[in-house]
Amino acid sequence: MRKLKYFILVILLLMLGIFIIGKLGRNGTSQLPAPVGVFIGTPDDKKMSGESFDSYNEGGRISESNANEKNLNSNYFKELVLDLIKLYESQKDLVKAATLITDIDELVAKSGISALDERWETLTLCLANFDCEANKFFDMIATVSLEGTKHGFENGNLIVQLLTADKYWGTDNVIEFSKAVKYVNDGVQEKSDKIKQAWQEIVSCDGKCKERTTLNLEMIELLAKD
Secondary structure, eight states: OHHHHHHHHHHHHHHHHHHHHHHHHHHHHHTSOOOHHHHTTSTTHHHHOHHHHHHHHHHHSOOHHHHHHHTOOHHHHHHHHHHHHHHHHTTTSHHHHHHHHHHHHHHHHHHOOHHHHHHHHHHHHHGGGTOOOHHHHHHHHHHHHHHHGGGTOTTHHHHHHHHHHHHHTTSSOHHHHHHHHHHHHHHHTTSOHHHHHHHHHHHHHTTTSTTHHHHHHHHHHHHHHO
């Protein structure tokens, strides 16, 4: 009888030992680190890791602003230049000016180009009283034209150099002025007679006539429509 009790006790102790060992084994397994090769350095890890996911977005996808900029063409920049000219000429007509400001704001937002955003913001501050001077508009038009050269706006550089010449006309900056005048003079030789005539009127004005701003705007309009 005593031997039977010992035998039962031994069996119970063995069962208890097996249970404890099994429990410890499971806990130990759950605490082991995941195998490095499964998650790190694999393509799937780019989707799991926050850092890699951000990098994937930056390098593998086009942001909304870049996508907008990529879809721009020369017609967009021509339209924007022409609307800016209309706005300058319509500042005293509150309703028309407000409509043009709204249209231009939508065009600028569509571009996703930070340089246009910044220049437009500066111009709108000047437009607060609907009596903004021409040079602020010229700055905006020059920025639009320069950006347009990256998207097929062939006359963009001509407009930029025309406005550069106007900026330095009658100043001590004879080098920049001369370069700009030569560029425009050479460029218009391949253009229409209307554009050539507009340029000759600007040259004859010599930066001194009261129609100076109007002459520049007329030539810019011709170049934008060319």
